[in-house]
Amino acid sequence: MLVLFRGQPLLHWTIQLVHRLPVAERLLVLGSQAERIQEEIPVSGWRVVVNDEWQEGMASSLRAAESEASAGGLLVFLGDMPCVPDTVCRQVIARAGDRPVAPSYRGQRGFPVYIPPSVRSRIQDLRGEQGARVLLGQCEHVPQQDPGVLWDIDRPEELACETWNSLT
Numbered sequence: 001m002l003v004l005f006r007g008q009p010l011l012h013w014t015i016q017l018v019h020r021l022p023v024a025e026r027l028l029v030l031g032s033q034a035e036r037i038q039e040e041i042p043v044s045g046w047r048v049v050v051n052d053e054w055q056e057g058m059a060s061s062l063r064a065a066e067s068e069a070s071a072g073g074l075l076v077f078l079g080d081m082p083c084v085p086d087t088v089c090r091q092v093i094a095r096a097g098d099r100p101v102a103p104s105y106r107g108q109r110g111f112p113v114y115i116p117p118s119v120r121s122r123i124q125d126l127r128g129e130q131g132a133r134v135l136l137g138q139c140e141h142v143p144q145q146d147p148g149v150l151w152d153i154d155r156p157e158e159l160a161c162e163t164w165n166s167l168t
Helices: 010-019 034-040 058-068 086-095 117-125 161-167
Strands: 027-030 047-050 074-076 101-105 113-115 140-144
Touching (some): 027 034, 027 058, 047 058, 058 074, 074 086, 086 101, 086 113
Parallel strands (some): 101 140
Antiparallel strands (some): 074 113
16 A cells, blocks of 8 residues: 555555545545554544454455444445546445445446445455455446556556556
8 A cells, every 4th residue: 555656655546536525434444554554644534444354355344344434335445546536436426325336347347336225234244355246246337438447456567557558
């Protein structure tokens, strides 16, 4: 989350994106290097939750968020996706209702993902790195022309422009 992308730590881009959105609550789940991240990236306006079970995978972060968030649906972002357009997020928010919603690019579901209250209670049953995939069977896809809804950075070589260009 601290590797630089376009001159800023990777997580900075997601934090700035969510700051621009009309959401009632901002909850940031941190795992590995939580203290260092909080020292290096401004997180004012966010409630920070430290996930001590981060090594289990994404499901543990989702469980931590679900436990701490206020009632209602959840809009889930990943901190390693710096190129999600805010217009896409607003489209997902506008469609939030009784079923999951997510943007898609060329048929592949991306982020952010809206998890409605009716599905939210099942988050506590999730395990491992699979995340919420099992809960998104009836997910409404909002087709997009921007591959930023898919592009996450998991390895240093993915910071290269060639990786981004290969998605378009």
